[in-house]
Each structure stands twice: as C-alpha cells, then as structure tokens.
Amino acid sequence: MPSTHLPSLLFHRGNRWQGMLRGSTNILAQHFLQAGYPVTWLGRPYHAGHVLFQKNNSHGYRFGSRVERSSDGALEILPFTLAPIIKSARLGARVWAQSARLGYQTICPSLPRLMAEASQPSPRIIWSTGGDADGLLRTFPDAKRIVQCVDVYEAYAGPAQNLLEQHDYRDADAIVAIGEALARYLVRERQVPRDKITVIGQGADLELFATLKPEPPEVANCLRPRLIWVGLLEKADATLMEAALAALPNGEGSLVLLGPEAEWARRLATHDQRVHVIGPRSASVVAACLQHADVGLMLYDRKRDPRQYEGQNPLKLYEMAAAGLPIISTSHEEYRYGTNPALIADTTEEVAAAMHNALGLRDKLACASREFAGANGWSARFVQARALVHALLEDHAPARLTARAV
Incomplete structure (x- = not known):
C-alpha cells in the first residue's frame, strides 16, 4: 500500500500504464509505486473527435x-479535454504550444477533482515527458516539475514542436535525459543549462x-540458431536484417x-519460411522469447x-543483455559515452562478420552482456x-529560470 508519509507523484506519458509498450517512465514509476509512493499515471489527452470517429x-x-x-x-487517468491540442506544422509553433497548455487545463472533469474522488493525494512532483506547456x-x-527527455523530438514531430519543447525545459525544475548524448544535445540545441540536467539512463x-522462463509457444517452432528483433519493425534496416539471416x-x-x-517484414516472411513475424507481446513474453534466442x-x-x-539509448540493448544474448547493433551516438557489449555493424559486410563472431564466440559475448546488464539494473x-x-x-536543485508564459 502507498505510504501517506511519502510524496505523491504524477507521471505523464502518452502510453498506457500497463500496455504493451513500457518505457523508462513506466518502469521508474513502477519502482516508486513499489517503494510505497502514491503514483498517478496520466495518459495522452483525447477529445471529442476521438470519441466520435473511433471505430467500434x-x-x-x-x-x-x-x-x-x-x-x-x-x-x-485517461484524460478527456474540451480543447483539442493542435499539432500542426502549417499553423505553426505558437498555436501548438498555446493549444497544448489549454488542452491540459481543460481536462474534464478536472484532474484535482478526479484525484480527490479517487482519494489520491495531490502530486508534489509532476514527472512528464513534456508536451503540456505548463x-x-x-x-x-x-x-515541482521534472521533464524527462527520451528522444530528439524534432526528428519525429518536426520543428513546429520546438517552441513547446523549449518552454517545457524552461519551466521545469529539473530535466532528466535518458543518456549522455541526449544531455549534450539539449545543451547544444536547446540551450539547457548543463547543471539542470540529470542523466538517468x-x-x-x-x-x-533472473530465472529461465519456459519457452513461449510463439517461438517453439522457430529453428535454432534464432535471431531476434524487438520493437517497431519500421525502424529496422531490411537490407541488414536480410544480411543477418543470410x-x-x-x-x-x-x-x-x-x-x-x-x-518489409511481411514480404520477407512470405518468401522465407525461416522468418516469423510475431507482432507485439507483453514484457514477460518478450523476456521469455529473448531467453530462448541466440543472437x-x-x-x-x-x-x-x-x-x-543521436538521442536514442535503446531499452532493448539492456533487455537483450539481461537475457545473455550476443548483440549486433548499428551505431548510436550514445555508444560513444560508455561501454556496451554490442558488436557494431553498419554495412552488410560488417553484419556478416558480426554474425560469424556472435555465433562463434557466443559464450564469451553472453558473459559480457550479463556483466553489462548487472551493472545497469533499474x-x-x-x-x-x-x-x-x-x-x-x-x-537542492536549480529553480525555474523564468516566469511561466507562452
């Protein structure tokens, strides 16, 4: 049970509390909850258009x-807002930022009321991945407000979100970056003071x-050695994946x-029966699949x-390492700032060489992966x-830099 003596925390990110996709924000929030802190999880706001046009x-x-x-x-809390958040490059950054502020302020019923009705204490800490203006x-x-930066957002949303992002960092009491590379990006590109940033990887x-799980039925018919990918398949390099298979x-x-x-994955599976497109699975099933894979x-x-x-510090690196797998990865900026067990391969030739090493030196590489995971537990x-x-x-932390305004 949550303790009444510990501060209440409100975490905010766009995914569900116990959905298929669980990132660092979910995991840290879970640790706070297990330590006795009252935890509220706020999902992405939705509006009347979502209600009217959802299918079935x-x-x-x-x-x-x-x-x-x-x-x-x-x-x-899955929040309904009276004011849609307008994420439009055509209408520009100011409309995006102002509509975000209004969207969060017009959540209906209000967040204080929803929490009071649920006998949940008001938060003393707001921990979010941003996007709400103030x-x-x-x-x-x-x-107090902590803004956690988990990616280079402009690379996905475009420059129209930059004003909103800058205000998020300015108005925060502290900023958490999921890696050193991302922290350096925030200093260089968003002019965030370095002493305002805490790197929590x-x-x-x-x-x-910790224990070997039974082999999941999803992979029971997949021949060894098994290569495994976890995550959004649209982010994968199809050519390099085929090179690994070859x-x-x-x-x-x-x-x-x-x-x-x-x-690309569906097409490859159609032409090669060794390819198994499983789809999303829960964290426990993913862990079991990793434990019964080879690379x-x-x-x-x-x-x-x-x-x-530049901003990625992939969670799957740590999951694969904890499973004791040899890992083959393309380059990431974050790899420059610490040791990691992955074999780096950016071309088809490098993938072929890495595959040879991963299979031939599996025990040695598995030991390095487990050692890395052991030093980087949640x-x-x-x-x-x-x-x-x-x-x-x-x-004991830096104060907000300026008055809050958009």
Whole structure:
C-alpha cells in the first residue's frame, strides 16, 4: 500500500500504464509505486473527435475522463479535454504550444477533482515527458516539475514542436535525459543549462530475467540458431536484417520479429519460411522469447533522420543483455559515452562478420552482456530518480529560470 508519509507523484506519458509498450517512465514509476509512493499515471489527452470517429469503440474513448485503479495500486487517468491540442506544422509553433497548455487545463472533469474522488493525494512532483506547456503545473501550482527527455523530438514531430519543447525545459525544475548524448544535445540545441540536467539512463530488469522462463509457444517452432528483433519493425534496416539471416550457417535457423509489423517484414516472411513475424507481446513474453534466442539484432535504418540515433539509448540493448544474448547493433551516438557489449555493424559486410563472431564466440559475448546488464539494473536508476525527487522537494536543485508564459 502507498505510504501517506511519502510524496505523491504524477507521471505523464502518452502510453498506457500497463500496455504493451513500457518505457523508462513506466518502469521508474513502477519502482516508486513499489517503494510505497502514491503514483498517478496520466495518459495522452483525447477529445471529442476521438470519441466520435473511433471505430467500434476500439480505444474506449468516451465523453469525460476515465479513471482506473490498477491492481498494483496505481491510479491511471485517461484524460478527456474540451480543447483539442493542435499539432500542426502549417499553423505553426505558437498555436501548438498555446493549444497544448489549454488542452491540459481543460481536462474534464478536472484532474484535482478526479484525484480527490479517487482519494489520491495531490502530486508534489509532476514527472512528464513534456508536451503540456505548463498546463499541468498551472493545475498543480505547488508541485515541482521534472521533464524527462527520451528522444530528439524534432526528428519525429518536426520543428513546429520546438517552441513547446523549449518552454517545457524552461519551466521545469529539473530535466532528466535518458543518456549522455541526449544531455549534450539539449545543451547544444536547446540551450539547457548543463547543471539542470540529470542523466538517468535506461536499465535492465534483472528480476524479470533472473530465472529461465519456459519457452513461449510463439517461438517453439522457430529453428535454432534464432535471431531476434524487438520493437517497431519500421525502424529496422531490411537490407541488414536480410544480411543477418543470410549469414546463418547452411541456410538454417530463424529470424523472430517481435513488435508492430512493417511491410518489409511481411514480404520477407512470405518468401522465407525461416522468418516469423510475431507482432507485439507483453514484457514477460518478450523476456521469455529473448531467453530462448541466440543472437539479438538492433539493426536500425540509418537512412532515416540521423537525429533519431543521436538521442536514442535503446531499452532493448539492456533487455537483450539481461537475457545473455550476443548483440549486433548499428551505431548510436550514445555508444560513444560508455561501454556496451554490442558488436557494431553498419554495412552488410560488417553484419556478416558480426554474425560469424556472435555465433562463434557466443559464450564469451553472453558473459559480457550479463556483466553489462548487472551493472545497469533499474534498481540503480531508481536510486538516482528518488534522490532527484527528494533534492527537489528539499530545494537542492536549480529553480525555474523564468516566469511561466507562452
């Protein structure tokens, strides 16, 4: 049960509390909850258009916010807003930023009312991945605000979101970056003071991988050696993935693809029976699939906007390492700032060579992966996060730089 003596935290990110996609924000929030902190999870706001145009009630949208108490004790709020957030490059950055503030301020019923009705204490800390201007802080003016940056957002949303992002960082009491490369990007491109940034990287769920799970039926018929990818398949480099498959000895083995599908994957599976497109699965099933694989693949499409790889610190690196897999990865800027167990391969020739090493030196590489995971568990990340929260509440962290305004 949450303790009444510990500060209440409101976490905000666009995904569900216990959905298929669980990122660092979910995981840290879960650790706070397990340590006795009252935790509220706020999802992405939706509006009347979502309610009216959803197909067969597929998303469960309705007029009015939904509140659910999870079995683990977290309070999840799926917020309905009266004012749509207008994410439009054509209308420009100021409309985006102002509509974001208004969208969060017109959540209906209001967040304080929803939390009071659920007997949830008002947050003393707001931990979000941004995007709300200062709408949440205006709703809870006595709270401290942490903005967690998990990506180079402009690489996906375009420059129209930049003003909103800059205001998020300016109005925050502290900023968390998921890697050193992203922290340096924020200093260089967003002019964030370095002493306002705390790097809390990705981590490995050591408890999830502590014991060997039964082989999941999803992969039971996949031949060994098994290559495995986890994540959005549209981000993968199809040519490099095919090169890895081609490097399997004697045309044996299989390629297991876990995550939302992409056309290249469906096409490859049609022409090669060794390819198995599984689709998204829960964290526990993904962990079991990784434990029963032989090589982890993180081969990203480098032809995409290169800024996408400047800010990434892929969670799957830590998951594959915790499973004891040899890992083959394309380059990431984050790799420059610390050790990691991956074999780096950016061309088809390098992938073929890495495959030879991954299979031939599997035991040695597996040991290096487990050692890396052991040094980067989520428990250590939580210690950092908790220290930051209490430093803010004790006023041991930088104050907001300016008055809040858009």
